[in-house]
Amino acid sequence: MAAEHANPTDLKHPLRIGTRRSKLALWQANWVRDQLRAHWGPELTVELVEIVTDGDRIQDRPLHQIGGKGLFVNGIEARLCRGEVDLAVHSMKDLPGQLAEGLEIVCTPERADPRDALIVREGVCPSGASLQALPDGARVGTTSLRRTALVRRLAPTVNVISLRGNVPTRLGKLDDGQFDAILLAAAGLHRLGLEARISAYLDPEVFCPAATQGILALEARTSDDRVRRLVAPLNHALTANVAAAERAFLARLEGGCQVPMGCYAEPTEAGGLSLRGVVADPSGAPYYVEQVAGNEDPALLGRTLAGKLIDRGAAAVLQSLKAGGAS
DSSP: OOOSOOOGGGGTSOEEEEEOSSHHHHHHHHHHHHHHHHHHOTTSOEEEEEOOOHHHHOOSSOHHHHTOGGGGTHHHHHHHHTTSOSEEEEEGGGSOSSOOTTEEEEEOOOOOOOOEEEEEOTTSOTTOOOTTTSOTTOEEEOOOHHHHHHHHHHOTTSEEEOOOSOHHHHHHHHHTTSOSEEEEEHHHHHHTTOGGGOSEEOOTTTSOOOTTTTOEEEEEETTOHHHHHHHGGGOOHHHHHHHHHHHHHHHHTTOSTTSOEEEEEEEOTTSSEEEEEEEEOTTSOSEEEEEEEESSOHHHHHHHHHHHHIIIIIHHHHHHIIIIIOO
């Protein structure tokens, strides 16, 4: 990461941030804008450029059937490559394992809550909300194959139904009675001030989060040293290491929305990282889980964890899904 010192010319021109139009994406872009203004002062002008991606346009099919999570970033990356925006703000879990050529993650702010959250419609779990407390046949909404696989493993008697849309849309479908419970990222609910809707937080040791869940990615052109200098003060070193480990795991397994996998890294007392990884069939079985820990390069740890899962037999699940086996 470059030094935090900007050149006088760095502040003369507006910084154009590309973002999706959803409430959560706009919150994230505005947060980055506000943090940059707080650091550099009024001399820095920041403009938000709202971009509609293919993932936003196509709402009638699950992501794994239409190309995966890259659909939420491809349009923004194209604008970056053409020089029409200077910086993109993403939920890092929306990024595929490989970025577009000429682009890179230039800043990783501190991670928010990485856990998944269960939101249960009132009256469904009168004795206390949890996956195991959901009644037989309960309609559980999610668009994630990872969440689908873990729900089917932990609560095999519920009915998992595809649920697309932004956070307010999904909550509205729950409130309308279309679902009995839904699963969302806790970080997004907190960022939108909706944490009161959370019925239960799911333990990452049992319900492994998506790789880099709760982490923002600030993406720019590799050659743009100006942007790198401007965003450097927002970087959080520990989160950057965690993200490097989890993204290396993702890249080694060539993972995306088409693959039910999770990965979660935590710092150890020895100053290294502990990583837990999961690969599962969408049905919930077979289910593979492994863990590694060490002080070596974070990306190496991520690749090592992925290799252990492959050696356990996860490769068969991955090959089946690539061949069209995802349900």
